[in-house]
Amino acid sequence: MGSLRVTLCAIAALGAVAATPAAYAADGGVSVSPSSPRPGGDVALRMSGCPHRTATAVSAAFVADARLTAAADGTLVGESRIRSALTAGTYDVKVACGDASRTGAVTVVRKGAQPSAPASPVAPVPAGGGGTAHAAVVDARAAGPGTAHTVTGLVLAGVAATAVALRSARRRRDPR
Numbered sequence: 501m502g503s504l505r506v507t508l509c510a511i512a513a514l515g516a517v518a519a520t521p522a523a524y525a526a527d528g529g530v531s532v533s534p535s536s537p538r539p540g541g542d543v544a545l546r547m548s549g550c551p552h553r554t555a556t557a558v559s560a561a562f563v564a565d566a567r568l569t570a571a572a573d574g575t576l577v578g579e580s581r582i583r584s585a586l587t588a589g590t591y592d593v594k595v596a597c598g599d600a601s602r603t604g605a606v607t608v609v610r611k612g613a614q615p616s617a618p619a620s621p622v623a624p625v626p627a628g629g630g631g632t633a634h635a636a637v638v639d640a641r642a643a644g645p646g647t648a649h650t651v652t653g654l655v656l657a658g659v660a661a662t663a664v665a666l667r668s669a670r671r672r673r674d675p676r
Contacts, residue, residue, distance in 0.1 A: 530557075530595050530604030538609055540584035547576045550597035561591035561606055568595065582608055 531546045545557050545566055555576050557566040566580035576597070586608050593604040645653075 529602040530593060532593055532604055532606045536607045536609045537582050539582055539586045541582050543580055543582060543606060545578045545580065545593070545595075547595050547597065547602060548574070549602075550576050550595075550600070552576075552598050555595050555597040557593055557595045559591050559593040559606065561586055561593075561608055582606070 529547055529549045533544045533546070534541075537543050545568060547555060547557075547568055553570040553576075555568040557568055557578060557580065559580075561582050562580040563583055564580065566578040568576035568578035571577045576595075588608055588610040590605050590607045593606055595602045595604070
């Protein structure tokens with residue numbers, strides 16, 4: 501039963517990875533992730549099928565041209581930033597790979613809109629420490645376990661030790 505759960509979790513994880521938002525060109529060669537960034541946001545670019553080790557991605561939406569370099573799997577990857585004063589709309593992304601060129605698109609959403617998903621975390625997680633936040637404020641000596649907790653723990657440990665000793669003694673007396 502445990503292997504079935506692991507298999508189902510692995511299938512769910514692969515499905516989640518496959519569903520990550522990215523805009524692909526009609527030829528399947530250029531992708532921009534996230535496909536719907538806000539002005540001023542970063543985007544990751546990926547291109548497959550280029551025989552060269554570098555390429556250049558150009559778009560009116562980018563602050564500067566993006567240089568794509570070869571990754572371990574043979575695809576070309578790079579990053580760029582969307583212009584902060586850009587209006588919402590769809591912008592072409594052209595990647596020059598040697599003599600060939602491929603196109604993709606990026607849809608910039610207005611500043612108040614929620615993007616499809618960030619390419620990577622853009623800020624620290626606003627974590628408050630969860631259950632440990634209380635411990636940071638309270639003195640541990642005043643809020644720690646008291647005498648009642650100590651006595652209860654010792655009684656439970658004694659009962660457990662006695663049960664183990666009786667069980668092992670009974671097994672030694674009754675060989676099979």
